[in-house]
Amino acid sequence: MFAVSRLGSLLRRCNRTTIVSELKGFSRAYNESSLQSSSRFSVPEHCDRCLISRFSSFQAFKSLPKNLVDHTTRKMSTTAAVLNSTVVEAANSGLKLLVTKGPHAQKAVGIWLFGCAAWVFSLVVLGGITRLTRSGLSMTDWKFTGGLPPLTQEEWVQEFEKYQQSPEYKRINKGMSVEDFKFIYWMEYAHRMWGRGLGLVFSFPFAYFIAKGYITRQLGLRLSALFALGAGQGLIGWWMVKSGLEEPRSEWVQPRVSPYRLATHLTSAFVIYCGILWTALSVVMPEAPSGALNWVHGATKIRRLALPASFIVGLTAVSGAYVAGNDAGHAYNTFPKMGDVWIPDDIFSMEPLIRNFFENTSLVQLNHRILAMTTLSAIGALWFASRRIEVHPAVQSLIGATLGMAALQVTLGLSTLLMYVPTSLASAHQAGALTLLTFMLLLVHTVRKPSPALLKSLASVSKPSTVKVL
Numbered sequence: 001m002f003a004v005s006r007l008g009s010l011l012r013r014c015n016r017t018t019i020v021s022e023l024k025g026f027s028r029a030y031n032e033s034s035l036q037s038s039s040r041f042s043v044p045e046h047c048d049r050c051l052i053s054r055f056s057s058f059q060a061f062k063s064l065p066k067n068l069v070d071h072t073t074r075k076m077s078t079t080a081a082v083l084n085s086t087v088v089e090a091a092n093s094g095l096k097l098l099v100t101k102g103p104h105a106q107k108a109v110g111i112w113l114f115g116c117a118a119w120v121f122s123l124v125v126l127g128g129i130t131r132l133t134r135s136g137l138s139m140t141d142w143k144f145t146g147g148l149p150p151l152t153q154e155e156w157v158q159e160f161e162k163y164q165q166s167p168e169y170k171r172i173n174k175g176m177s178v179e180d181f182k183f184i185y186w187m188e189y190a191h192r193m194w195g196r197g198l199g200l201v202f203s204f205p206f207a208y209f210i211a212k213g214y215i216t217r218q219l220g221l222r223l224s225a226l227f228a229l230g231a232g233q234g235l236i237g238w239w240m241v242k243s244g245l246e247e248p249r250s251e252w253v254q255p256r257v258s259p260y261r262l263a264t265h266l267t268s269a270f271v272i273y274c275g276i277l278w279t280a281l282s283v284v285m286p287e288a289p290s291g292a293l294n295w296v297h298g299a300t301k302i303r304r305l306a307l308p309a310s311f312i313v314g315l316t317a318v319s320g321a322y323v324a325g326n327d328a329g330h331a332y333n334t335f336p337k338m339g340d341v342w343i344p345d346d347i348f349s350m351e352p353l354i355r356n357f358f359e360n361t362s363l364v365q366l367n368h369r370i371l372a373m374t375t376l377s378a379i380g381a382l383w384f385a386s387r388r389i390e391v392h393p394a395v396q397s398l399i400g401a402t403l404g405m406a407a408l409q410v411t412l413g414l415s416t417l418l419m420y421v422p423t424s425l426a427s428a429h430q431a432g433a434l435t436l437l438t439f440m441l442l443l444v445h446t447v448r449k450p451s452p453a454l455l456k457s458l459a460s461v462s463k464p465s466t467v468k469v470l
C-alpha cells in the first residue's frame with residue numbers, strides 16, 4: 001500500500017527531477033520494506049496490475065535508466081503477486097467471497113445491490129408520502145402484476161365511482177372532484193409501480209449474474225430469500241390496504257388501515273432494505289477492514305456496544321410505525337410534557353392491557369418518545385466510550401456521524417410533532433429513520449468479526465505500525 005500510494009503521488013506530480021529522486025527512494029523502500037511479509041486481504045488485484053503497467057509505460061520514465069525502471073517494475077510485480085497470493089490464501093482459510101470471477105464481477109454485483117437498496121429507500125419514502133397525503137386507499141383493487149391506469153375520462157369516472165363506495169370517500173372525502181381523485185390515485189399508482197419496478201430491477205440482473213457464474217450458492221440463497229420477501233411485501237401491502245377499505249367499527253372512527261398491518265408493511269420494508277444493504281456491503285467488503293491488531297480488539301469492544309444500540313434503533317423505528325398507524329402524532333403536540341402532564345392517565349385504558357401498547361394513542365406516543373431518547377442516549381454513550389477505545393479512525397468518524405444523525409432524527413421527530421405532522425417534515429423524519437439505520441448497519445458491518453485468517457496474520461505481524469491501513 002505504501003508503495004502504491006508513493007507511486008500514485010509520483011504519477012500525479014510528474015516532475016522529472018522529483019521522479020528520479022522519488023524513484024530511487026521508491027526502489028530503496030521496496031528493498032527494505034516489510035510490506036512483502038505484511039498482509040492485505042482485499043487487494044484490488046486489477047489496481048496493482050494497472051499501476052504496474054502504467055508505471056512501465058509512463059512517458060517520463062522512458063528517459064530514465066532502463067535497469068532502474070525494470071528493477072522497480074519487477075519488485076512491484078513480486079509484491080503484487082505476494083499480496084494476491086495472500087488473498088487466495090485468505091480465501092482458502094476461511095474468508096468467504098460472495099462473488100466469484102474476480103474484482104470486475106464483484107464491482108458489478110456491488111453496484112447492482114447498492115442500486116437496489118437505494119431503490120427500496122426511495123420506495124419507502126414514496127410510500128410514506130402516499131400515506132401522509134391520504135392517497136393510499138384510492139385504488140380499490142389489486143393485481144399482482146399491476147395494470148394500466150385509467151386512460152380516458154370515462155375510465156377515470158368509472159374508477160372514481162368505485163372509490164366513492166369506500167368508507168374513506170364517504171366519511172372524509174365526500175364531494176371530492178375527479179381532478180382531486182386523480183392526484184391521490186396517481187400517488188398510489190406510482191408507489192405500486194415503483195415497487196414492481198424494483199422487482200424487475202432486482203430479478204433481471206440477478207438472472208444475468210447467475211448465468212455469468214458470478215453468484216455463489218450462499219449469495220444466491222440469500223438473494224432468493226430477499227426476493228421472496230420483496231414479493232411478499234406486495235401482498236402485505238394489499239392486505240394492509242384492504243383493512244382500510246372495510247367499514248370502521250363505529251361511526252366515530254375514521255377509516256384507516258390497521259396499525260398492525262401498517263407496522264408489518266413498514267418493518268418488512270426496513271428488513272428488506274437492511275438485508276440488501278448488508279449483502280451489498282459484504283460483496284464489496286468481504287473482509288472486515290482492520291489495520292493493527294489492537295484496532296481489531298477495539299472493534300470487538302465497539303461491536304459489543306453497537307449491536308444493542310442498533311437493536312434499539314430498530315425498535316424505535318417499529319414503534320414509530322405504530323405512531324403513524326394510529327395517527328398518534330396528531331395528539332399531545334407538546335414536548336417534553338404530553339399536554340400538561342408527563343404521563344397521560346389513560347395509557348392503560350384499553351382491555352386487554354397489551355392492546356394499549358399498539359392501539360392506545362397516549363401509550364403508543366409515550367413509548368416512541370421513551371425509545372427515541374433511549375436511542376439518542378445509547379448512541380451518545382457509544383460515542384463517548386469509543387473515545388477511550390483504540391480503533392480504526394474511520395470507525396471513530398462513523399460513530400461521530402451516527403451520533404449526528406441520531407440528533408438530527410430526534411430534531412425531525414420533535415418538529416414533526418410540534419408542527420402537527422406536515423407531510424414534508426413527517427416524510428423527512430421517515431427518511432431520517434432509514435438513514436440512521438443505514439449508519440448503524442454500516443458501523444456494525446465495519447466492526448464485524450474478522451476472519452480467522454486475518455486475525456492469524458495480524459497476530460504474526462510483530463510491529464503493528466508497519467501494517468498499512470486500507
Ligand code: HEM
Pocket residue numbers: 128132266313316317318319320321323324327328329330335368369371372373375376406409410411412413414416417421426429430433436
Ligand atoms: C432516533 C429517534 C427516532 C426514530 C428512529 C424514529 C422513527 C420513526 C419512524 C420510523 C416513524 C414512522 C414514519 C412513517 O411511517 O411515516 C416515526 C413516526 C413518528 N415519529 Fe419518530 N423517530 C424518532 C424520534 C422521534 C421523536 C423524538 C419524536 C417526537 C417526540 C418523534 C415523533 C414521531 C411522530 C409524531 C411520528 C408520526 C409521523 C406520521 O404520522 O407520519 N419521533 N418515527
